[in-house]
């Protein structure tokens with residue numbers, strides 16, 4: 326017989342863990358179900374370990390810039406401290422006991438296993454069945470999407486999950502996919518000495534961001550020695566003693582290791598959603614502005630298709646928890662979704678790109694400012710690549726999107742994110758004071774270009 330509880334949270338990624346913990350702290354009886362590791366992809370395989378790799382690689386690159394600015398430097402890369410940090414500090418050797426205890430200490434009940442919906446308010450995990458009187462919350466996230474390239478299946482390719490666990494960098498690496506996963510890892514491994522080639526099917530790297538961002542990043546990565554093959558599809562993969570061979574229309578590429586970074590597949594097919602009459606062939610679950618899929622069923626995180634980022638998952642978790650607890654608060658809004666690709670230079674974006682704004686039928690004008698020609702960019706010199714781009718809706722006189730590529734581009738983005746989020750009139754932005762000489766002062770340079 327099913328056991329009655331207030332709420333069941335299936336999948337404890339960043340958002341699921343947050344909702345489950347919040348509901349438990351509020352005194353509800355909450356069952357949190359997780360098949361792998363509490364905390365999800367972000368702390369064990371994604372954001373945190375990759376940013377540790379990026380941080381370490383950036384220190385190497387910065388040390389090498391001493392030569393252009395301050396004398397001589399000799400830097401010997403060693404991946405061992407990174408691998409150790411990922412084990413000891415980020416993932417506790419891929420053990421989630423600390424996270425489980427954190428949830429249980431809040432009053433939650435943890436069940437390890439695969440959760441599956443069996444009816445309007447019931448969830449089964451192995452032999453146990455729970456009736457959720459107030460809410461079922463889904464936060465089941467994604468898996469790496471592996472493309473059906475002939476010869477690939479069954480070879481020892483890496484996805485992000487294997488790549489963050491390596492003890493030493495590969496001698497050479499082929500990366501399929503030049504999105505955030507592919508480029509962050511490509512650059513980090515290259516800085517530790519790997520000979521890196523990236524193959525991207527679209528005609529530019531980071532194809533979802535502004536073309537100006539792709540150009541700046543292409544220049545920076547190419548200058549570092551990465552080979553970027555855009556507009557190329559991998560037609561066949563072969564694995565042999567020396568590594569991998571990938572055939573493209575222009576010839577063969579070889580490397581010791583192959584990283585598949587071609588996007589993600591949402592975990593919604595095996596959740597029993599068909600028992601509720603929900604189509605499980607769709608890629609994402611449709612939610613309302615309170616994160617409800619249907620009465621009593623909520624979804625948060627990557628499965629909602631609103632931006633596959635930890636901050637999206639956490640933002641939605643707070644909204645779902647408020648709704649379940651009957652607390653007031655604003656509905657979900659996505660017009661100012663921020664995102665940062667942690668390459669060097671960092672690529673920050675918020676809201677719409679120019680192309681997206683035009684597709685929506687907005688009357689748009691844009692402006693750009695080059696970071697190297699700003700005062701701070703010029704002073705910074707080595708490693709100063711970057712660009713600011715603004716996308717203005719001319720009818721409303723507000724920014725609907727912006728991009729900030731450059732040193733600390735993700736931090737510079739914050740000013741632009743406030744502008745897009747709060748719909749600050751462009752005229753007001755034009756007349757505020759920008760501290761001299763900061764990187765964010767290039768925003769003022771771009772504003773001056775808006776006719």
Ligand SMILES: Cc1cc2nc3c(=O)[nH]c(=O)nc-3n(C[C@H](O)[C@H](O)[C@H](O)COP(=O)(O)OP(=O)(O)OC[C@H]3O[C@@H](n4cnc5c(N)ncnc54)[C@H](O)[C@@H]3O)c2cc1C
Pocket residue numbers: 335336337338339340341358359360361362363364365366367370371372373375376438439440441464465466467485506592595596625626627628632633634635636637638667
């Ligand atoms: C390499 C990489 C780097 C990234 N870097 C960043 C970054 O810097 N910043 C950023 O904001 N985002 C980053 N992301 C994205 C980020 O990891 C995700 O957006 C984030 O983890 C939020 O995902 P989620 O909440 O949907 O759930 P996930 O983190 O995907 O977790 C879902 C959990 O549900 C569990 N689960 C699935 N099905 C079931 C089931 N039926 N029963 C029980 N449990 C189940 C899974 O085991 C998993 O633990 C990165 C992603 C990758 C791959």
Ligand SMILES: NC(=O)c1ccc[n+]([C@@H]2O[C@H](COP(=O)([O-])OP(=O)(O)OC[C@H]3O[C@@H](n4cnc5c(N)ncnc54)[C@H](O)[C@@H]3O)[C@@H](O)[C@H]2O)c1
Pocket residue numbers: 472501502503504505506507509524525526527531532557558559586587588589632633634664665666667
């Ligand atoms: N810093 C961050 O916030 C961060 C970092 C990593 C990942 N993420 C998120 O995780 C998600 C997954 O990232 P991702 O980079 O794997 O996915 P993505 O969808 O952003 O990029 C995948 C890239 O692979 C290309 N591609 C697809 N099939 C291909 C093929 N067969 N051959 C060559 N190229 C191919 C696509 O054109 C695309 O450019 C994204 O939504 C991203 O936002 C965020």
